[in-house]
Amino acid sequence: MRNLFVLNFKTLKRDLCLKIILGLLAVALVMNFEYLFSYSCYSDGYDPYWMPFADIELFSYCGGYLVFISAVFSSFYIGKGYRHNTLRNKVTRGLRRESIYLSNLITVFIVCTVIVAVYMVVVYLMAISLKFGFAFSRAEILKGFIYSLLPLLSLCCIFTAISMNIKNEVISLVVCFAVVAVMYFVWFEVDWAISLDGPTYYYGITEAEIKAYEFLEDFLPVSQLETINNRFYCEFDSMYEPIYQGSPISPRIIPMSLALSVASSLAGILIFKKKNIN
Amino acid sequence: MENILSADKIVKFYKTNPALKYMSMNVPKGAIYGLVGKNGAGKTTLIRIVSGLQEPSKGQYTLFGINSDNSRAIRKIRKNMGVMVDSPAVDLDLTARENLMVQYKIIGISDYDTIDGLLKSVGLDAKSKKKVKTFSLGMRQRLGIAMALAGEPEFVILDEPANGIDPQGIIQLRELILRLNREKHTTFLISSHILDELSRVATHYGFVDDGRMVKEITAEELNSYNKKCTRYKLSDIETFERAAKKLELDYKVVSENQADVFGDVKIVDVAVALDKENCNIISATEHNESLEAYYVNLVGGERDA
Numbered sequence: 001m002r003n004l005f006v007l008n009f010k011t012l013k014r015d016l017c018l019k020i021i022l023g024l025l026a027v028a029l030v031m032n033f034e035y036l037f038s039y040s041c042y043s044d045g046y047d048p049y050w051m052p053f054a055d056i057e058l059f060s061y062c063g064g065y066l067v068f069i070s071a072v073f074s075s076f077y078i079g080k081g082y083r084h085n086t087l088r089n090k091v092t093r094g095l096r097r098e099s100i101y102l103s104n105l106i107t108v109f110i111v112c113t114v115i116v117a118v119y120m121v122v123v124y125l126m127a128i129s130l131k132f133g134f135a136f137s138r139a140e141i142l143k144g145f146i147y148s149l150l151p152l153l154s155l156c157c158i159f160t161a162i163s164m165n166i167k168n169e170v171i172s173l174v175v176c177f178a179v180v181a182v183m184y185f186v187w188f189e190v191d192w193a194i195s196l197d198g199p200t201y202y203y204g205i206t207e208a209e210i211k212a213y214e215f216l217e218d219f220l221p222v223s224q225l226e227t228i229n230n231r232f233y234c235e236f237d238s239m240y241e242p243i244y245q246g247s248p249i250s251p252r253i254i255p256m257s258l259a260l261s262v263a264s265s266l267a268g269i270l271i272f273k274k275k276n277i278n
Numbered sequence: 279m280e281n282i283l284s285a286d287k288i289v290k291f292y293k294t295n296p297a298l299k300y301m302s303m304n305v306p307k308g309a310i311y312g313l314v315g316k317n318g319a320g321k322t323t324l325i326r327i328v329s330g331l332q333e334p335s336k337g338q339y340t341l342f343g344i345n346s347d348n349s350r351a352i353r354k355i356r357k358n359m360g361v362m363v364d365s366p367a368v369d370l371d372l373t374a375r376e377n378l379m380v381q382y383k384i385i386g387i388s389d390y391d392t393i394d395g396l397l398k399s400v401g402l403d404a405k406s407k408k409k410v411k412t413f414s415l416g417m418r419q420r421l422g423i424a425m426a427l428a429g430e431p432e433f434v435i436l437d438e439p440a441n442g443i444d445p446q447g448i449i450q451l452r453e454l455i456l457r458l459n460r461e462k463h464t465t466f467l468i469s470s471h472i473l474d475e476l477s478r479v480a481t482h483y484g485f486v487d488d489g490r491m492v493k494e495i496t497a498e499e500l501n502s503y504n505k506k507c508t509r510y511k512l513s514d515i516e517t518f519e520r521a522a523k524k525l526e527l528d529y530k531v532v533s534e535n536q537a538d539v540f541g542d543v544k545i546v547d548v549a550v551a552l553d554k555e556n557c558n559i560i561s562a563t564e565h566n567e568s569l570e571a572y573y574v575n576l577v578g579g580e581r582d583a
Contacts, residue, residue, distance in 0.1 A: 007383050014371045085367035086380075089425060092329045092363075093384050094356030276292075277331040278364070 079169025161268025366422025
């Protein structure tokens with residue numbers, strides 16, 4: 001598998017979908033810069049001593065961007081193996097299908113992680129250069145980044161399972177987006193239910209239902225990402241003291257992400273092992 | 279003779295449609311085995327199963343003496359097997375040389391010294407640094423063949439290798455196959471619709487129809503079964519027919535100016551007889567129709583191999 005993994009990275013530099021992903025990264029960074037720049041100009045005009053926090057901007061990738069790039073990259077990168085038939089070369093020369101699958105999964109995960117890391121570093125530098133401050137310590141930010149890799153891993157596992165088992169990359173992407181849409185729909189429902197603030201007589205939500213919703217909130221990768229994103233939302237009060245808006249990240253996301261990753265990968269490998277390759 | 283590949287009653291269903299119906303075949307070691315059959319007869323499905331791309335619904339096969347039920351061992355032995363199925367499996371974003379480097383890496387070869395020789399053998403040495411996306415179909419096909427030959431496998435499976443290749447390329451490919459078979463004792467399994475071309479290299483044949491192996495035969499057996507034939511291009515076909523009847527020739531008119539004469543008939547005798555009737559021979563070539571004729575007799579129907 002190590003050979004395959006090295007091979008994936010050697011051929012990646014010529015890969016069109018990596019170029020597309022880098023293009024999407026550039027677009028996201030330009031948009032972020034435009035936002036930070038206009039915000040800094042606006043704020044400075046009123047209060048020269050006012051230094052807004054940019055923590056949430058560091059984690060803005062959690063709000064859909066990460067889901068989008070991981071779906072696009074896994075669909076097109078893995079789909080290329082079917083489009084160019086290069087997957088055949090690996091199977092016919094006796095490489096294990098599990099190894100092919102896992103090497104693709106690791107490649108997708110690492111590429112998305114590097115993209116996110118680059119995003120964070122560039123946004124950090126932009127924020128500093130535009131005189132933004134950070135309410136959270138670097139250790140907290142790093143912890144948030146590492147936490148965000150867990151839902152990313154789950155997403156990569158789900159998208160790889162889809163992409164490895166659907167020959168057409170466009171159909172694969174549509175299915176990935178459909179899965180994301182379902183996850184977001186559930187999350188919206190769950191978020192709305194939880195925002196009712198516990199069992200309420202008005203809406204008739206029971207304690208058991210609240211527990212189920214909280215479980216889903218911690219379980220779904222998109223809601224995990226949103227939780228991480230919200231965690232870093234911070235504002236000043238009138239005394240220039242930070243007000244942390246988000247709630248702490250539940251450590252439950254660690255076992256839940258890992259469970260989802262393992263389950264989706266096992267399902268994906270089992271299907272791929274029996275798959276007819278043309 | 280020891281078989282490098284033996285398939286035993288393989289059945290393959292795609293949903294409810296049977297693609298292979300108890301297909302059996304034997305490819306002897308050192309043979310050039312020609313797989314002949316109509317479109318949809320099951321040739322490519324059989325190749326896909328043998329190559330490990332698909333699993334049979336029923337039945338089994340042995341490869342290098344290893345049974346397909348022993349999935350671990352058979353997977354390892356595939357390193358010694360080169361395959362080109364259907365269309366060439368090449369990365370269009372890479373150059374020809376890079377594609378072969380990737381293939382070497384897959385096989386586990388770290389020494390790339392033989393790549394240039396391999397590219398030269400398929401006639402791509404001058405294009406080795408060009409991206410494959412700029413290649414024509416024939417050039418991609420050549421690269422696909424080179425990929426199958428990477429690592430000097432003992433057993434090579436080529437599905438329609440002459441697809442899109444120009445006449446010069448076909449000759450080059452034929453010579454390459456014969457040379458590898460002669461010098462390295464490489465066994466080939468070749469599926470091709472170009473029967474005339476196949477008959478120039480194959481030592482064994484398997485005739486497939488409707489998902490079944492209809493007949494397996496050696497080239498010697500096929501030659502003894504069929505009559506030899508010389509194809510004449512003539513100035514006047516009617517005069518030829520008159521002369522042929524006088525000479526009691528076994529012949530068949532194939533077009534308005536061409537006729538096949540079967541058996542060991544001296545061209546000089548035919549030429550003299552035709553000259554007397556004022557009919558000229560424009561050309562006379564040995565025409566190998568034996569495989570085509572045998573196939574049509576065996577499978578029946580139109581000549582859609």
